[in-house]
Amino acid sequence: MTHVDLFNPRFTSPLDVLVKNFFDKEAIFDKPSRTSVTHPIDVYEDENGLNFEIACTGLSKDDVDISIEGDILKVSYDKGSEQQSTKEKRYYHSGVKKSSFDLGWKVARRFDLVKSSAEMVNGLLQIQIPLANEAKPKYLKIK
Numbered sequence: 001m002t003h004v005d006l007f008n009p010r011f012t013s014p015l016d017v018l019v020k021n022f023f024d025k026e027a028i029f030d031k032p033s034r035t036s037v038t039h040p041i042d043v044y045e046d047e048n049g050l051n052f053e054i055a056c057t058g059l060s061k062d063d064v065d066i067s068i069e070g071d072i073l074k075v076s077y078d079k080g081s082e083q084q085s086t087k088e089k090r091y092y093h094s095g096v097k098k099s100s101f102d103l104g105w106k107v108a109r110r111f112d113l114v115k116s117s118a119e120m121v122n123g124l125l126q127i128q129i130p131l132a133n134e135a136k137p138k139y140l141k142i143k
Contacts, residue, residue: 039101049130050111058098061120066127068113075125076102110134 040055054075056064067074079100107113112132119126 039103041103043105049128050107051129052105052125052127054103054125054127055123056120056125057123058096059120059123061125064120064125066118068116071107071109071113072104073107073113073116073127073129074102074104075127076100 042051042053044051052073052075056077059077063077065074065076077100079098107129110132111129113129116127116129118128
């Protein structure tokens with residue numbers, strides 16, 4: 001069996017890595033070297049709906065913009081206004097990443113974007129989108 005080089009530009013997508021690992025019985029599962037989302041974020045679904053947890057280290061709730069346009073959820077932060085104050089400082093080490101981000105997701109109709117809620121807790125932006133009433137299970141009584 002031939003070995004596939006993951007650093008080969010042909011094998012950079014997560015699907016390529018998954019297919020490679022499926023057919024190569026000797027390989028351990030490799031995580032893709034590049035992902036499409038570069039900002040730290042968790043997206044998960046539970047019994048209450050869809051949840052987003054977005055890292056916003058050093059940001060306040062006023063720094064982050066959240067908008068809903070149709071079925072699109074957008075979350076963004078523009079570092080541009082903050083760059084002015086950092087020029088006046090002389091850093092010895094800069095490890096806290098406060099980079100701009102512009103994230104967006106198309107949310108399925110089974111979630112009710114209008115009833116979404118957001119909260120900033122310890123540098124973590126938490127967005128909760130509940131299930132739409134139409135998506136909740138309905139039970140019929142047999143007559």
